[in-house]
Amino acid sequence: MSSDIEDMFERLLKLPGAEGAILVNGEGIPIRTSMDVMSSQKYAGKMTPLIKMARSMIRDVEPGDDLSYLRLRTRRNELMVAAENDHMVILIQNNALLDQARRTSAQSNRFVSKGK
Amino acid sequence: MSAEVEEMLKRFQTYKNIAGIIIVDNDGIPIKTTLENTQTVHYAALMQSLVVKARQVVLDLDATNEFTLLRMRTLTHEVILAPSDDFYCIVIQKPSD
Numbered sequence: 685m686s687s688d689i690e691d692m693f694e695r696l697l698k699l700p701g702a703e704g705a706i707l708v709n710g711e712g713i714p715i716r717t718s719m720d721v722m723s724s725q726k727y728a729g730k731m732t733p734l735i736k737m738a739r740s741m742i743r744d745v746e747p748g749d750d751l752s753y754l755r756l757r758t759r760r761n762e763l764m765v766a767a768e769n770d771h772m773v774i775l776i777q778n779n780a781l782l783d784q785a786r787r788t789s790a791q792s793n794r795f796v797s798k799g800k
Numbered sequence: 801m802s803a804e805v806e807e808m809l810k811r812f813q814t815y816k817n818i819a820g821i822i823i824v825d826n827d828g829i830p831i832k833t834t835l836e837n838t839q840t841v842h843y844a845a846l847m848q849s850l851v852v853k854a855r856q857v858v859l860d861l862d863a864t865n866e867f868t869l870l871r872m873r874t875l876t877h878e879v880i881l882a883p884s885d886d887f888y889c890i891v892i893q894k895p896s897d
Contacts (some may be wrong), residue, residue, distance in 0.1 A: 729835055730857045741846045742874050749874045757869035758858050 701781030710770025727774050735765050822890040847890050
């Protein structure tokens, strides 16, 4: 089981612009991180209430629906937070690289459909 | 200000995947919407506190940074919160993938 988490973690860090990834357990404690302890705890502490709030809102506004993940974009980077059961994964991605990757994939999609 | 709002609304409504757009002012009152009343009020009331919270989280993490967009992907659709100076937008869309 833990090798699955390791794999997922490694995959996350390979995503475009990935600056850091944190895996947080049900108590809000970072159990795996690519960043320093202080930052990891800070991020874990801040994102936990936010995702709890977002999740309860989605459930409230659409009964039967549930939050899959959340992307918080700022001027500098994007924070992706995904929660499953108790655990939570936080990924920090640099905007420039992320947007570039998105543009490239959008362009290639267009190219493919044109070719048809 | 309302011309700016109308403009944005019109532009977004042309996209097929948009299920609804709500524009809420800084007091949490929906000023424009494409959804019906009870749903609009419900969304506006809930999203208000989320926008405030998101803004706070970003500032706490980095005082020089600024919250520009919040996307929530749910099982069935996607809710986007776009803040601005005098108002913010809630967009509900069905993801095309």
